[in-house]
Amino acid sequence: MSTNDFREAALGAAARGWFVFPLRPGRKTPAIASWPEFATTDPARIRRWWATHPRRNIGVATGPSGLYVIDIDTHTDPDPLVRLADRIGVQVPATFTVHTPHGRHLYFQAPTTLELRRCTVGRIASGIDSRGDGGYIVAPGSVVAAERYRVADPHQPAALPDWLTDWLAPPPPPLVPTPAPSSPNAYVAAIISSEAARVTHAANHFRNATLFHAAFTLGRLIAAGHLTEDHARTALTAAASPHIGQHEFTRAELDRTLSNGLTYGKRYPRHLNTHPIANLGGPK
Known part of the structure; x- marks a missing residue:
């Protein structure tokens, strides 16, 4: 990649309305401590960030970007999300998708229910996490371990399907023990x-x-x-x-x-x- 490709990838994400910030070169960790505060769609700020460190990777703050991203951390075929969909008789919708070094990211529109917009780990299935409010993902155009994050499906992010919304719903709080009825x-x-x-x-x-x-x-x-x-x-x-x-x-x-x-x-x-x-x- 040329030294300008990272900046152009950051500008491209911002043009979609996604709030970006720099990650460390070759890594997935933020290059700025207060990234939730400084993530931006402002092209001038983005150009300044990548002018001084042109090989920084790109992070997208999912919450302010209105995104909810399903992170599948496996290259198995079919992957665990497809297997889950097959088991319950539904399909994974076409949506903006990124191939990652370890799997893929599926970008969806953030659900409206605040409880369901939070990040999760393994709630859907082993090897599947999600990124919503308070989280971020590594954007396409970034490079980690010499492997590039690249767009696999350029569709606009679809609405999070109902079956995934249901699956991501947190389990109900434990029932408060009460004396058992006589029967x-x-x-x-x-x-x-x-x-x-x-x-x-x-x-x-x-x-x-x-x-x-x-x-x-x-x-x-x-x-x-x-x-x-x-x-x-x-x-x-x-x-x-x-x-x-x-x-x-x-x-x-x-x-x-x-x-x-x-x-x-x-x-x-x-x-x-x-x-x-x-x-x-x-x-x-």
């Missing part, structure tokens, strides 16, 4: 009723997250044998049905969010001091 069946029924009520009364902008969290909670009980999946699906579908048609919420979105939450919850069985599903009228 163990009543205890499980009370959990179902509570989660269904949360879904029914969820505000529109928290609707998907609330449904996902409720499904996660019931998925844990399914995995432990306290509840059948049919019972959980029936209860939460009925609870979420009043939202269909409100603010573009569809039955397909309901089913997808519910399925994702149950799938995730079943990874973490929650064993209660109660009887198995036979006592709830489920199949033996």
Whole structure:
């Protein structure tokens, strides 16, 4: 690369409205201590930064740039994000994509829910991190370990798909222990009723997250044998049905969010001091 290519890559990122700052030459670490404060789209400042150190790499501050970047740190084929999408019957959308020395970066528009805009490590799957508010990524045009970050797909960043939004939703806080009702069946029924009520009364902008969290909670009980999946699906579908048609919420979105939450919850069985599903009228 010529000494001007790094600067031109930084200017190109800024022209997209992305806030850039310099990284150390050949590395992924910031060259300035207060990068969240000084990241900019100002061409004059960018030219000054790269005039004195022309081989600095380029960082993009994801939060102010309105970006949410999925960082896949593996070259396996298919990679873990594609495998996850295949497992739940969806596709990874076309979006701005960068090949990195260790995998790829998928750039998406930042979600509107503040909780989901934060950086994560391994929440989606092993080898997949994300960068949002408070984070940054190494931009295309940078070089680390003699390998260049290069654009693989020039599409504009797509909206973060609902299935990824659901997967990135933080798990609900632990339930506060309460004295068990006299009947163990009543205890499980009370959990179902509570989660269904949360879904029914969820505000529109928290609707998907609330449904996902409720499904996660019931998925844990399914995995432990306290509840059948049919019972959980029936209860939460009925609870979420009043939202269909409100603010573009569809039955397909309901089913997808519910399925994702149950799938995730079943990874973490929650064993209660109660009887198995036979006592709830489920199949033996």
